[in-house]
Amino acid sequence: MADLFDSDPKAAPPAPNRPLADRLRPRSIEQVIGxxxxxxxxxxxxxxxxxxxxxxxxxxxxxxxxxxxxxxxxxxxxxxxxxxxxxxxxxxxxxxxxxxxxxxxxxxxxxxxxxxxxxxxxxxxxxxxxxxxxxxxxxxxxxxxxxxxxxxxxxxxxxxxxxxxLERLGLADLELMTQRAERELDRALPLTGEAREALQEMADGDGRALLNLIEQVMAWKTDAPLDAEALATRLMRRAAKYDKSGDEHYNLISALHKSVRGSDPDAALYWLARMLEGGEDPRYLARRITRIAIEDIGLADPQAQTLCLHAWEVFERLGSPEGELALAQAVAYLALAPKSNAGYVAYKAARKLARKTGSAPPPKHILNAPTSLMKDQGYGKDYAYDHDAEDGFSGQNYFPEDVKRPVLYSPVERGFERELKKRVEYFARLRSQRDT
The missing domain is CATH 3.40.50.300 (P-loop containing nucleotide triphosphate hydrolases)
Structure with a gap:
């Protein structure tokens, strides 16, 4: 069956029992809506x-x-x-x-x-x-x-x-299609303006679905236009298109993640609700929300990860739908939390450096020497016990001897990482003083 429709005024009158979608089939490219x-x-x-x-x-x-x-x-x-x-x-x-x-x-x-x-x-x-x-x-x-x-x-x-x-039809396209259907049927929809918009929203961007809904509404016997509430009691809202294993699944979780990263709690809650309404497993969402806390908030707010784990636990205890509120609150908290991916970036850089340096051993001075043979090999020699050092900091090298010391973790000037940045800079100054 065709998907978008229009009628040709010059064509022969359609059979009355033909579906509206077929009667409004376009006869030229120019008649296609959208x-x-x-x-x-x-x-x-x-x-x-x-x-x-x-x-x-x-x-x-x-x-x-x-x-x-x-x-x-x-x-x-x-x-x-x-x-x-x-x-x-x-x-x-x-x-x-x-x-x-x-x-x-x-x-x-x-x-x-x-x-x-x-x-x-x-x-x-x-x-x-x-x-x-x-x-x-x-x-x-x-x-x-x-x-x-x-x-x-x-x-x-x-x-x-x-x-x-090809994109889903917008409300303006669906209104145009509704007007063409009314001309074809030679009467207006028995709906108030609000109910008319609600009917179009029920179609969820699907022109064929809209025309099928219009046929149902036109068959009703009504003395006065129905409002949105009356329409909802007579028609079941069309389920939103959502494939839990396909593109829509990944598109919506991406939208949720980026809304949190962009500090927009309203958008984040909307995409969370879209996925839950579509039948997504709340446990999958709990896992992804926790991942967002680790990747995009990190140590800028150490409480974020703990809050997500608690929300996950609350959901496991309450189940759906009550437990979903805990996930929603976690999402709102993450969206408003200070953001930092410094830990995430540092870990990726560390992984890259680890692959590059292969099996380079730790420096011998930080290795334990439980046997005399290991002591003879220099294990533990000249190790400085940090608690005995001035400021509790020895400034020793902990990287392999042939690996130049990198800077992997660079805290941002946001949230709790602002304090961590001060600590990083403090130890860097001490290390520089020890080296000189």
Whole structure:
């Protein structure tokens, strides 16, 4: 089924039992709602059509934003025979029939636009099967996927195609679609302005879902426009799109992490709520929140890590949904805490130095010498016991003898690390004095 729709006033009146989504199907590229970033005159598809040079394409975007519709309209605009298959229901035998029929069309002077829905469902070997037919012009491939092509499609297929990102429809697009539906049905939605906006929000950027909701609302018998509360009692809100193992999972945890790092508690709480509403495992979030405390707050606020661990423990004791409040409070605290990644940077630098220096041994003066043989080898010789030194600091070298002393940890002038910075500088001065 097509994803975005409009009606042609010159067309024959549609059958009354046809779904609204089908009745409002666009009949030209100009009638498509939204996606101007790919369809506009200066955008990739607009430029291709103007030049008459359409290439192989991969449409990447969420459901209901126009992938199928645009592919069909491209075929019409390019005078290509349109063939649609789904990778969910098609196998090698089906593909062979499609390719054989396309070869016959080429011999008769007509090309084929093959639209493959959910193309990421084909395995790598099946994806390779498209390549020779794409290269010799037997087919023009337009694939559609809701998954990141970088991970789900093989390099050979991607190198022969242009990936175009289709975006979820905004509220302005959904309002335009609502107005077209009202014109098609020749009456206004029986909703107040607030309820109308609530209905569009329920569609969650999916044009097809919106038209299905509109059909339901238009079938109701009402004496007066319904408000948002009455609408909510009659319609169940569409579940937000959230794949706990796919791109959305990583996109939202990235948004949460960066909102905390950016000291924005409102945004951080929003993304936390989005993930919990989508069914994310709160234990995963507890672990990631603790990781954020270590990576982005660090010793600027040593309490942050402890608070996260306590929030995690509270969740384990209370469970959902009560325990989720502890995670929310931890997120708000982290967002407002002083930030420092000095410890994180220092640890990465230490790992890098450790790999570079290989198995360089510690200096012998800091090694224990429990046997006479080890004493004879110089183990523990001239070790200075720091508690006996002036200021409780000996200033000895603790790095391997052939490793030049680096500076790995550089505290920032924020939070508790401001005090740690003073200590680092204090010991650096003492060490310099001991060296001279």
């Amino acid at each position: 996606q101007q970033q790919v369809l506009g005159p200066e955008a990739p598809l607009g430029a291709m059509l103007a030049a008459g040079q359409l290439g192989n394409l991969i449409f990447w975007g969420p459901p209901g934003v126009g992938k199928t519709t645009i592919a069909r309209l491209l075929a019409n605009a390019s005078d290509l025979h349109f063939v649609q298959i789904s990778a969910i229901f098609s196998g090698v035998a089906d593909l062979k029939k499609v390719f054989d029929a396309a070869r016959i069309r080429v011999q008769n002077g007509q090309g084929t636009l093959l639209f493959v829905d959910e193309i990421h469902r084909f395995n790598k070997a099946q994806q390779d099967g498209f390549l020779p037919y794409m290269e010799d012009g037997t087919i023009l491939l337009v694939g559609a996927t809701t998954e990141n092509p970088s991970f789900e499609l093989n390099a050979a297929l991607l190198s022969r195609s242009q990936v175009l990102v």
